[in-house]
C-alpha cells in the first residue's frame with residue numbers, strides 16, 4: 001500500500017490555518033525545507049549497521065555515540081572543545097523546559113521571564129503553577145538594572161532568557177550584558193535557563209555568542225537547544241549543555257529512570273547525519289533561504305506598511321513589529337476577513353501588555369507569499 005494514500009481524517013501536523021490564509025504568525029519551518037533526503041541517507045546507514053542498541057531503553061543522559069558527534073559539531077561551531085559528558089539529550093527545547101520546571105520548581109514558585117518572551121514557554125510555566133515576573137528588555141536584551149531591582153524583591157527559582165535572536169523580538173543579548181549576567185548569577189546564586197534555539201541561524205557573518213560555552217565553569221547556567229529549527233521539529237530532539245552537577249541531577253530523575261534516555265533511535269539517525277556533514281549542509285541551506293525570506297519581509301513592510309516600526313532581525317525566525325495606535329488583538333480579528341494572520345504582541349507578555357506589537361515570521365512562506373501576506377495586512381489596516 002502506498003504510505004501517503006492512506007488518508008487520515010485526523011490531523012497530522014499542528015498547523016491549522018484555514019485554506020487560503022497566509023499565516024505570518026507561524027514559527028514553523030516550511031514543509032519544502034524539511035530534510036527528507038538527508039534523513040533517508042542516514043536511515044539507510046543506520047539500518048546497514050544493524051545495531052539494535054538504539055532500540056533498547058537508552059542511557060539516561062542520551063546515546064553516547066550521539067553525544068560525541070554532537071560535541072564535535074558544537075566544538076567546531078564554538079571553536080572550543082565541547083565535553084560530551086556535559087551534554088544531555090532531550091526531546092526538544094520544550095521538553096527540556098518542562099523537565100527543568102519539574103526538577104527545580106514547585107507550584108507557586110516565582111520565576112523571571114523576559115518581557116516579551118516565547119509565548120509557549122509561558123504555557124509550560126503555567127502548567128507548573130509558576131508565577132512569571134517580567135524583566136524589561138531594550139535593544140541590548142534583558143535589562144540588568146531591572147533584573148537587579150527584581151532580585152532584591154523576589155527570590156526566583158530561575159531566569160528564563162532567549163539570549164540569541166529572541167522569539168519574538170529578534171534581539172541578542174549584548175556582550176556587556178552577558179558578562180554582567182554571568183557575574184550576577186554567581187554573586188546572587190540563581191539559575192539561568194538560556195534558550196538558544198536560534199543560535200545557529202544568523203544571517204550575517206557575525207557569529208552569535210552562546211551561554212553554552214560558559215556552562216563548564218558556571219554551575220548556575222543551563223543552555224537549552226534544539227534540532228527543531230535547524231533540522232526538523234518532528235524529530236523531537238534537542239539537548240542541554242550544563243555543568244556536571246546539573247547533568248547528574250537531570251540524569252537521576254524519575255522520568256528517565258523509568259523511560260531511559262530520550263529518543264535514542266532518533267539520536268542515531270541524526271548522529272549519522274552530523275557525521276556526514278549533513279547538519280552543516282542543512283544549516284547553510286537554511287541560512288541562504290531564510291536570508292532571502294527575511295529580505296522579502298523587510299522589503300514588503302517598507303513598501304506596504306511604512307508605519308511599521310521594527311529593528312531588522314539579524315537571525316532567527318521573526319520580525320517584532322510595532323504599529324503605533326493599533327491594537328493588534330483587534331486587528332487580528334479583522335485580519336481573518338483579509339485572509340492573513342499573525343500573532344498579537346499580548347501573547348508574548350506575561351502581563352498581557354505589548355498590545356501594539358505583532359510577531360511576523362518569515363521562514364514558513366516563500367518570498368512571493370510573504371509579500372502577498374503583507375499586502376493583505378496593509379489592506380486590513382486601511383480597510
Ligand SMILES: Cc1ncc(COP(=O)(O)O)c(C=O)c1O
Nearest residue numbers: 027092093094118167197226228
Ligand atoms: C525560543 C523557543 N524555544 C523553544 C521552542 C520549541 O522548541 P522545540 O521544538 O525544540 O520544543 C521554540 C519554538 O518555536 C522557540 O521559539
